[in-house]
Amino acid sequence: MKYFVSRALAALLFLSMLTGICQAEVNYDALSRKASDLMAMGDLPGAVEILKQIPAPERNADGSAFVASRMQMARIYASLEEADNALAANQEILALYPDNSEARNFAAALKQQQMPRWRSVLADCRRFLPSLLKGATMTLLLVFCTMLVSPLGGLLIALGRISTLKPVSALCWFIIWFFRGTPLLLQLFFIYYGLPAFGVTLPPLTAAVIGLGLNYSAYLGEIIRGAIQSIDHGQMEAAKAIGMTYGQAMRRVIIPQTYKRLMPPVGNEFIALIKDTALVSTIAMVELMRSADQLFNTYFNITALALAACIYLLLTSIFTFMFEKIEYRAGIYERR
Amino acid sequence: MNDVKEPLIRLVNITKRFKELTAVKGVSLDVYPGEKLVIIGPSGSGKSTLLRAINLLEEVDEGNIRFEGREVGYVTRLGKRHLDKPHNICTLRAEIGMVFQHFHLFPHMTVLGNVMEGPLTVQKKGADESRQIAVDMLDKVGLSDKKDVYPATLSGGQKQRVAIARALAMKPKLMLFDEPTSALDPELVGEVFDTIHTLADEGMTMLIVTHHMGFARELADRVIFMEAGSFLAEGEPKEFFSKGQENERIRGFLNRLL
Ligand SMILES: Nc1ncnc2c1ncn2[C@@H]1O[C@H](COP(=O)(O)OP(=O)(O)OP(=O)(O)O)[C@@H](O)[C@H]1O
Numbered sequence: 001m002k003y004f005v006s007r008a009l010a011a012l013l014f015l016s017m018l019t020g021i022c023q024a025e026v027n028y029d030a031l032s033r034k035a036s037d038l039m040a041m042g043d044l045p046g047a048v049e050i051l052k053q054i055p056a057p058e059r060n061a062d063g064s065a066f067v068a069s070r071m072q073m074a075r076i077y078a079s080l081e082e083a084d085n086a087l088a089a090n091q092e093i094l095a096l097y098p099d100n101s102e103a104r105n106f107a108a109a110l111k112q113q114q115m116p117r118w119r120s121v122l123a124d125c126r127r128f129l130p131s132l133l134k135g136a137t138m139t140l141l142l143v144f145c146t147m148l149v150s151p152l153g154g155l156l157i158a159l160g161r162i163s164t165l166k167p168v169s170a171l172c173w174f175i176i177w178f179f180r181g182t183p184l185l186l187q188l189f190f191i192y193y194g195l196p197a198f199g200v201t202l203p204p205l206t207a208a209v210i211g212l213g214l215n216y217s218a219y220l221g222e223i224i225r226g227a228i229q230s231i232d233h234g235q236m237e238a239a240k241a242i243g244m245t246y247g248q249a250m251r252r253v254i255i256p257q258t259y260k261r262l263m264p265p266v267g268n269e270f271i272a273l274i275k276d277t278a279l280v281s282t283i284a285m286v287e288l289m290r291s292a293d294q295l296f297n298t299y300f301n302i303t304a305l306a307l308a309a310c311i312y313l314l315l316t317s318i319f320t321f322m323f324e325k326i327e328y329r330a331g332i333y334e335r336r
Numbered sequence: 337m338n339d340v341k342e343p344l345i346r347l348v349n350i351t352k353r354f355k356e357l358t359a360v361k362g363v364s365l366d367v368y369p370g371e372k373l374v375i376i377g378p379s380g381s382g383k384s385t386l387l388r389a390i391n392l393l394e395e396v397d398e399g400n401i402r403f404e405g406r407e408v409g410y411v412t413r414l415g416k417r418h419l420d421k422p423h424n425i426c427t428l429r430a431e432i433g434m435v436f437q438h439f440h441l442f443p444h445m446t447v448l449g450n451v452m453e454g455p456l457t458v459q460k461k462g463a464d465e466s467r468q469i470a471v472d473m474l475d476k477v478g479l480s481d482k483k484d485v486y487p488a489t490l491s492g493g494q495k496q497r498v499a500i501a502r503a504l505a506m507k508p509k510l511m512l513f514d515e516p517t518s519a520l521d522p523e524l525v526g527e528v529f530d531t532i533h534t535l536a537d538e539g540m541t542m543l544i545v546t547h548h549m550g551f552a553r554e555l556a557d558r559v560i561f562m563e564a565g566s567f568l569a570e571g572e573p574k575e576f577f578s579k580g581q582e583n584e585r586i587r588g589f590l591n592r593l594l
C-alpha cells in the first residue's frame with residue numbers, strides 16, 4: 001500500500017512538473033505575444049513592463065525566451081534612446097550567457113553609439129578597412145591582369161581589322177561586334193556558369209580575367225584601330241620608301257605615333273575597368289565591391305559603402321593622374 | 337649618256353588605272369646611270385603616279401619595270417599578275433630613295449633618328465655604324481647641328497633636307513623627288529635646290545618632278561612633259577624649252593607658270 005502511494009505521489013509530482021513546465025512555456029509565449037501586440041500599438045514602455053515579467057531561467061533550463069525578451073527590451077530601450085537601460089538589459093543576458101554573440105554585438109554597437117559621431121565612424125573604418133583592403137587588392141589584381149592582356153589583344157584585333165586578309169578582318173570585326181554588343185555581366189556569366197556545360201570549368205579568377213580581357217580587348221581594338229588609321233598615310237609611305245616591311249613600318253613608325261593619341265581614350269577605358277571589376281562579384285569573386293556588400297549586409301552600416309567609394313575614388317584618381325603624365329611624356333616630340 | 341648600254345631603270349608600257357580614270361597610259365622610259373631627268377606637266381597628269389609606280393608604292397595594271405636589267409615588282413602566277421613577294425619589293429625600295437612633297441619625316445624620332453632609321457632597321461647595320469652614316473648624311477645636307485632636335489622644331493626647308501638625308505642614308509642608286517619644293521615658302525626653296533644640286537654633281541641618278549622651270553633648265557639632262565597620263569614631249573632642256581614654244585599645249589603650260 002505504502003509502495004503504491006509513494007509511486008502515485010511520484011507520478012503526480014512528475015505530471016505536475018510537466019504541466020508546470022508547459023504552463024510556464026505557454027505563459028512566456030503569451031507574454032511575448034502580448035508584448036509584441038503592445039509594441040505594434042506603439043506602447044513601448046508597456047511592452048517593456050510585460051517583457052520584464054519573463055524571469056531568468058532556472059539553472060540548466062531553457063533560456064531562449066529570457067534571452068529573446070531581454071534582447072527585445074534592449075532594442076526598445078535603444079530606440080527610446082535610453083542607452084543605459086538598454087545596456088542593463090543586455091548585461092542581464094551576458095551575465096548568464098557571456099558568449100552570446102548577438103548580445104555582445106549589440107552591446108558593442110550601443111557603446112559605439114555613445115561615442116561622438118566621428119569617433120564611431122573612425123571605429124567603423126578601423127573595423128571595415130582590413131577586409132575592404134583585401135577586396136581592393138583583388139580589384140587591383142584584376143585591373144592589372146586586364147591591363148596586361150587587353151592592350152595586346154586590342155593591338156591584335158586592330159591589326160586584324162585593318163588586315164587585307166578578308167577572313168582575319170571579318171573575324172576581328174565579329175569579336176568587336178560581339179563583345180561590345182553584349183553586357184559584360186552576361187559575358188562573365190557565360191564564361192563562369194555557361195562554359196561548364198561545354199566541359200570547361202574555370203576558377204573564378206581565370207574566368208574573370210578572360211571575361212574582362214576579351215571585353216576590354218574588343219574596346220581597345222577599336223580605339224587602337226582608330227588611332228592607327230588616324231596617322232597620316234604619308235608616314236606609311238615614307239617608311240615603305242626606305243625599304244621597311246609592313247611589320248617594321250608598323251612597329252617602328254606607325255604604332256609609336258599612336259601612343260599619345262591612345263592615352264586619353266585608353267585612360268578612360270582603364271578607369272571604367274576599375275569600376276567594371278565590381279561585376280565579377282557576381283561570379284563568386286570577393287573583390288572590393290563584394291567585401292563592401294558583405295560588410296553592409298552584416299552590420300547594416302553605411303560606412304562600409306562610403307569607405308569602398310573612397311577606395312574606388314582613390315584608385316581612379318591615381319590612374320587619371322598617371323595617364324595624364326604618360327600622355328604628356330608620349331607627346332613630348334610635338335612640342336617646339 | 338647613250339654610251340652606257342644598260343639603263344639603270346627601264347619602264348615598258350606602264351599603265352595605271354584608278355577605276356575609270358587612267359592616270360598613266362602606256363608610258364615607257366629609260367633612265368641611265370647618272371642621268372638627271374625632270375618631269376613637268378599640269379596637275380593631275382600622272383607625274384606622281386608614275387614616280388610612285390617606280391618604287392612600287394603604286395601597283396600598276398600593265399607594263400614591266402626593269403632595275404639594273406632585272407625584271408622587278410611583278411610575277412605572273414596562273415596567268416595572273418601579282419605583286420612580287422614583300423621581301424623583293426622591300427629590297428628594290430631600299431635601293432631607290434624617295435623624297436615627298438610633304439617630307440613625311442617621322443615626328444617621334446629626332447633628326448638623327450630619322451636619318452639612321454633606314455640603315456638601322458632595314459639594312460640591320462649596328463647602332464654605331466648607322467649613327468655614323470646618319471651624321472655623314474646630315475653633314476652633307478648641312479644640318480649636323482640639328483641632329484638632336486625633333487622635326488617639329490625645323491623649318492620646311494630644313495625638314496626637306498633631313499628627308500633627303502634620310503633617303504641618302506640608304507645609299508640608293510636612284511633618287512625620286514616628287515615636287516620637293518612645292519610645300520615650301522619661296523625663300524626656303526633655294527636651300528633645297530642647292531642640296532639637290534650637290535647630289536647631282538656627285539653623279540646621283542635622279543628623277544625629279546617639279547614646277548620650277550629655272551631649276552629644270554639648270555639641272556636636267558632631259559626634260560619630259562607629261563599630260564593626261566602620257567609623255568607629250570621630251571628633250572634636252574635647251575632644245576625642249578625653245579622647241580616647246582612651238583607646241584601649243586606646252587607653251588600654254590609654261591606661260592601659265594611664268
Ligand atoms: N589613290 C588614288 N585614287 C584615285 N585616283 C587617284 C589616286 N591617286 C591619283 N589619282 C588620280 O590620278 C590622276 C593623276 O594623279 P597624280 O597625283 O599622279 O597627278 P600629278 O601629275 O602628280 O598632279 P600634281 O601636279 O597635282 O601632283 C589624278 O587625276 C588623280 O586624281
Ligand SMILES: [Mg+2]
Pocket residue numbers: 383384385514515
Ligand atoms: Mg603630284
